[in-house]
Amino acid sequence: MGVLAAMLAVTGIFGMALYSVSHRMKELGIRVALGARRAELMQAALGRPLALLLVGSTLGMTLGMFATQLLGRVVYEANPRDPLVLLGVVATMALLGLTATWIPARRALEIDPSRLMREE
Numbered sequence: 001m002g003v004l005a006a007m008l009a010v011t012g013i014f015g016m017a018l019y020s021v022s023h024r025m026k027e028l029g030i031r032v033a034l035g036a037r038r039a040e041l042m043q044a045a046l047g048r049p050l051a052l053l054l055v056g057s058t059l060g061m062t063l064g065m066f067a068t069q070l071l072g073r074v075v076y077e078a079n080p081r082d083p084l085v086l087l088g089v090v091a092t093m094a095l096l097g098l099t100a101t102w103i104p105a106r107r108a109l110e111i112d113p114s115r116l117m118r119e120e
Helices: 002-023 025-033 038-066 068-074 083-109 113-119
Strands: none
Touching: 002 025, 002 038, 002 083, 025 038, 025 113, 038 068, 038 083
16 A cells, blocks of 8 residues: 555655646746756756645644544554654655656756757
């Protein structure tokens, strides 16, 4: 169940990041044409998806901490406040989220400004 939930989360994050980058392709192409560095372009492409990922993760962890009583009854012989488990979950989801966000942002780095301008 955990793997399926992680796959669903990664699919949602990837879709949101891809949607965000695809709608900003023209802007990112103009930035490339004007001489933006790779770091600036990556920051522009990753900014919103990473902010949304951070807000969603914070809300999810907060709600998860409030639901520890329920989680303690559902998960047999497990302490829902175990720091090692919480650290593992946070690290795993952060890694999956960063990977799912980085793939569309990498696509933004490969923009050919002349092709984008000819499309219109």
